[in-house]
Each structure stands twice: as C-alpha cells, then as structure tokens.
Amino acid sequence: MEFPAVDIFVTTADPVLEPPIITVNTVLSLMALDYPANKLGCYISDDGCSALTLFALNEALKFAKIWIPFCKRYDVQVRAPFMYFSTPPHLHSSTQFLNDWETLKVEYEKLEGKIKEAEENRNGWNEEIGIDLAAFSNINTKHHPTIIKTLWENKEVSDELPHLIYISREKSLKHHHHYKAGAMNVLTRVSGVLTNAPYILNVDCDMFVNNPQVVLHAMCVFLNSKYDLEDIGYVQTPQCFYDGLKDDPFGNQLVVVFEYFGRGIMGLQGPFYGGTGCFHRRKVLYAQFPHHTAYFLNGKASEQELIKTFGYSKTFTKSATYAFKDDQNTSGYPPKGLFNTNNLDAANHVAGCGYEISTTWGSKIGWIYGSTSEDVLTGLVIQTRGWRSIFLALNPPAFLGCAPSQLVASLNQQKRWATGFLQVLFNKHCPIFGTLFGKLQWRQCAAYLWMLTWGLRSIPELSYALLPAYCLITNSSFFPTVSTIHITTFF
Ligand SMILES: O=c1ccn([C@@H]2O[C@H](COP(=O)(O)OP(=O)(O)O[C@H]3O[C@H](CO)[C@@H](O)[C@H](O)[C@H]3O)[C@@H](O)[C@H]2O)c(=O)[nH]1
Numbered sequence: 001m002e003f004p005a006v007d008i009f010v011t012t013a014d015p016v017l018e019p020p021i022i023t024v025n026t027v028l029s030l031m032a033l034d035y036p037a038n039k040l041g042c043y044i045s046d047d048g049c050s051a052l053t054l055f056a057l058n059e060a061l062k063f064a065k066i067w068i069p070f071c072k073r074y075d076v077q078v079r080a081p082f083m084y085f086s087t088p089p090h091l092h093s094s095t096q097f098l099n100d101w102e103t104l105k106v107e108y109e110k111l112e113g114k115i116k117e118a119e120e121n122r123n124g125w126n127e128e129i130g131i132d133l134a135a136f137s138n139i140n141t142k143h144h145p146t147i148i149k150t151l152w153e154n155k156e157v158s159d160e161l162p163h164l165i166y167i168s169r170e171k172s173l174k175h176h177h178h179y180k181a182g183a184m185n186v187l188t189r190v191s192g193v194l195t196n197a198p199y200i201l202n203v204d205c206d207m208f209v210n211n212p213q214v215v216l217h218a219m220c221v222f223l224n225s226k227y228d229l230e231d232i233g234y235v236q237t238p239q240c241f242y243d244g245l246k247d248d249p250f251g252n253q254l255v256v257v258f259e260y261f262g263r264g265i266m267g268l269q270g271p272f273y274g275g276t277g278c279f280h281r282r283k284v285l286y287a288q289f290p291h292h293t294a295y296f297l298n299g300k301a302s303e304q305e306l307i308k309t310f311g312y313s314k315t316f317t318k319s320a321t322y323a324f325k326d327d328q329n330t331s332g333y334p335p336k337g338l339f340n341t342n343n344l345d346a347a348n349h350v351a352g353c354g355y356e357i358s359t360t361w362g363s364k365i366g367w368i369y370g371s372t373s374e375d376v377l378t379g380l381v382i383q384t385r386g387w388r389s390i391f392l393a394l395n396p397p398a399f400l401g402c403a404p405s406q407l408v409a410s411l412n413q414q415k416r417w418a419t420g421f422l423q424v425l426f427n428k429h430c431p432i433f434g435t436l437f438g439k440l441q442w443r444q445c446a447a448y449l450w451m452l453t454w455g456l457r458s459i460p461e462l463s464y465a466l467l468p469a470y471c472l473i474t475n476s477s478f479f480p481t482v483s484t485i486h487i488t489t490f491f
C-alpha cells in the first residue's frame with residue numbers, strides 16, 4: 001500500500017519570544033521524520049513576518065541536507081540538533097560515526113552562530129545569503145501583504161528533503177486576524193492548493209519531534225480499518241516537556257489533563273484536541289461527517305454554495321472537493337508540478353486577509369474562531385459531528401516542548417486557557433448543545449464540562465486551600481466542635 005501524504009503545519013508568531021533557532025530545530029526534526037520525504041510538505045506560518053525567521057529557515061535548509069542523511073544512516077532518535085548535541089556520543093561507537101558526529105556538531109554550531117549574528121546585527125546580513133529578503137524591507141508587521149517562499153520543492157524523490165514552504169499571511173489593520181486559528185486556516189488553504197495531503201499534522205514551533213516514527217504510528221491508526229476506525233477524526237499525542245521544573249510547581253506540564261484525563265476519555269469519544277502534536281484528516285476540517293457520502297464530491301453543491309463554504313478561489317474549491325475522495329491516489333487534484341505559477345497565485349489569493357469574508361471559515365470549517373483556546377473548541381466541533389479521536393501515547397514521547405519556567409508567564413498562559421475555556425462554554429458550540437442537538441455523547445459532554453469549568457473551579461478550590469490556614473491563624477474551627485450547642489443538645 002502506498003503511504004498517504006501528510007502536510008505539516010508549524011506556527012510561529014514572534015521572533016523574540018520564540019527565537020528562530022527554536023523554530024529551526026522543530027522544522028529540522030520534522031523534515032527528518034521516518035517517512036517518505038516526497039509524501040511530506042512542511043509549511044511554516046510566520047505571524048511575526050520576520051526576515052530573520054525566513055533567513056534562519058533558509059540556512060537550516062542547507063544544514064538539513066547533511067543532517068537528514070546523518071539521522072537516517074545512524075537511526076538517530078532525537079532529530080532536533082540542539083537536543084541531540086547536548087549529550088556526548090556513545091563511547092563505543094565506530095570511528096566513522098564519531099567523525100560524522102563531530103562534523104555535524106561543528107556544522108550545527110556554525111548554523112547557530114549565523115542565526116545569532118543575524119539576530120544581533122539586523123541590517124548587515126542581506127548580502128550573499130541566497131535568498132531574496134526584499135519583501136521584508138520597511139515592513140509593518142501588523143499591516144503587510146502575503147509573503148510565500150518555496151524554500152524547497154521535493155521532485156518526487158522519497159529519500160530527499162520534504163517540501164519546505166514559508167508563509168507570512170497578509171495582515172491588515174482593518175481585519176481581525178484570529179491569532180493562531182487564523183494562521184491555521186491560512187495554512188489549510190495554502191497547503192490545499194499546493195499539496196492537498198489527506199492528513200494534516202500540526203505542531204507549535206517549540207515542540208520538536210522526539211520519536212521519528214510518529215507519523216507511521218498515526219497512519220496505522222487512520223488506515224487500520226480492522227477495528228472499525230473509519231470514524232477517527234483526529235489522533236492526538238500528549239504534550240510532554242523537556243525543560244519542566246522539578247515537581248511541576250506551576251502545574252503547566254499538564255500531567256492531569258493529558259496523562260489521566262486524556263487516557264480516561266479514550267473510553268468515550270476520545271481526547272480533546274490539544275493544539276499541537278495532532279493529526280487531522282483534511283476532510284474532517286472541511287466539516288465532513290463520519291460515514292457520510294460527501295455532499296461536495298457528488299456534484300450536488302451549486303457553485304454559489306461552494307463559494308459560500310470555501311471562498312472565491314476556484315483552485316482551492318477544486319482541491320477541497322478532491323479532499324473528500326476516499327481513494328485519493330487516483331489521478332485528479334493536485335496536478336503534477338505543484339509549485340507552478342497558477343498554484344502559487346492561488347496560494348497568495350487564499351492567504352489574503354479578506355478571503356474569509358462571507359464564507360464559513362472559522363464558523364463551520366477549519367479552525368473555529370471565538371475562543372483563545374481554539375484547539376479545544378475546534379476538537380469539540382469535530383466531536384459534535386460524531387467523530388471519535390485517539391490518544392497516541394508513544395514511548396519515547398512523540399514530541400517534546402518547552403513550558404514557561406517563570407511564575408508570571410505560567411499565570412498568563414493559564415489565564416489565557418481559562419478564559420478560552422469559558423469562551424467555549426458560553427458559545428453556540430457549548431458541549432450541552434452538542435449533546436442535545438449534535439452527536440456528542442453525554443458522558444463526553446460531562447468530561448468537556450469538567451475541563452471547561454476549570455477556571456471557575458479555582459474559586460472554591462482556593463477557598464478550600466485557604467480555610468485551614470485561616471482557622472489556624474484565627475484559632476477558629478470550620479467543623480462544629482463538641483461543645484457547640486447543637487451537638488450538646490443532641491446528646
Ligand atoms: O497570533 C498568533 C498567536 C500564536 N500563534 C502560534 O500559536 C502557537 C501557540 O501559542 P502560544 O502562545 O505558544 O500558546 P501556548 O499556551 O504555549 O499553547 C497551547 O495553547 C494554545 C491555545 O491557547 C494552543 O493553540 C497551543 O497549541 C497549545 O500548545 C505558537 O506556535 C504560536 O507561534 C500564531 O501563530 N499566531
């Protein structure tokens with residue numbers, strides 16, 4: 001059987017808070033996945049519209065040409081070079097390996113050095129770098145046209161590098177950009193017109209691949225029809241962290257949510273969508289229902305309806321219709337020569353900030369708008385349509401990321417999640433409606449309610465935690481004492 005294609009989305013938003021060297025490591029680890037390279041397309045969305053990020057990616061691409069063969073030849077497990085080179089090589093390795101290891105380490109340090117230099121000396125690195133950065137000169141990061149650069153195109157060679165595409169979507173002060181959800185929808189459309197893979201993997205820029213076989217495992221889940229898995233909409237890996245503080249003082253390593261809750265709801269409709277380390281079927285993001293014949297595929301939808309759903313791009317609509325096909329290996333869309341001018345023009349068109357106006361993007365299809373926890377909301381909408389999800393906990397863990405190590409950053413992150421959860425709770429997609437009017441199982445609804453009320457629960461939980469201290473200080477008791485009048489009269 002042929003391997004299905006997978007489009008990989010990486011989002012980055014701020015070159016200061018998310019340094020390009022981190023993004024570069026994530027991208028290198030993804031490009032080196034154990035999967036035929038001609039079946040992978042790696043798309044990077046840069047909401048920071050940073051020339052530095054593009055420069056770093058282009059330099060990383062040069063390094064990838066030696067890094068990927070090295071990883072595959074020696075079956076390296078951790079394919080993010082910063083992590084791999086943080087420990088010395090195995091003492092009993094062959095001389096050939098030790099020499100290669102040393103060469104690669106030196107090359108990686110050169111790459112790091114170049115990016116650092118570029119960071120410190122922002123104006124002096126425009127010459128001789130092999131990529132045109134003119135589009136970034138005097139750019140306003142909040143108001144600028146789309147920039148798409150095809151850094152690498154794989155010409156159908158399975159042991160080469162996967163496609164590598166940089167996208168900074170159009171921004172305008174007049175349009176809401178919907179943060180990460182907006183970026184994900186642009187990535188969905190741009191990849192739709194270029195490679196249109198039936199499966200999508202998305203990772204945050206600070207989550208590198210720690211188990212290079214993860215795509216193979218995920219595809220086993222999707223393709224294994226023996227256990228009636230056709231109604232699996234997405235496959236979520238748990239979020240694990242490499243730099244977590246001991247004993248997790250801020251609770252941001254999400255142990256309860258992923259280790260216990262995530263596994264627990266596997267017995268119901270499956271885990272919630274956690275925003276990173278997750279594989280979706282493309283058609284699920286296009287509002288397909290499980291076990292239904294696709295409405296758009298059968299030619300029943302009028303042109304007007306197609307435009308209303310997917311937007312004005314004919315190329316995109318064609319690709320979307322094709323995405324509903326079960327057997328996508330037959331000839332059809334996309335045509336050969338993926339990165340031709342016509343498709344690149346279409347990519348620029350669908351990345352425009354006005355493209356979604358009067359369409360169902362963000363309300364019915366793609367990543368759903370209306371909450372800062374767009375991930376949970378999007379997963380909930382998918383499960384309300386009747387899809388199940390699978391929790392894929394591999395050993396070693398599939399991805400490793402970094403968690404905030406400071407109190408204030410952790411509090412901000414948790415405030416954002418708690419607010420986002422409440423936005424989901426008081427939304428038309430609320431799980432209670434999902435059970436009443438959709439296909440969300442009622443126990444799954446209860447599980448969602450437990451999670452979405454997390455922020456509200458802080459009030460009784462805090463009171464409960466403070467009460468003993470209060471009683472000790474004021475020498476009072478919150479349980480009735482034996483001398484209390486009710487108890488004495490009882491006896
Ligand atoms: O306007 C934006 C804002 C954020 N991002 C990206 O979104 C990702 C997540 O944002 P971050 O600020 O790092 O949030 P975290 O709290 O670390 O992320 C968790 O929570 C988010 C929801 O709040 C989910 O989207 C993430 O997948 C999940 O890992 C990062 O890759 C960002 O680069 C964008 O692309 N555009």
Ligand SMILES: [Mn+2]
Pocket residue numbers: 204206
């Ligand atoms: Mn993050």
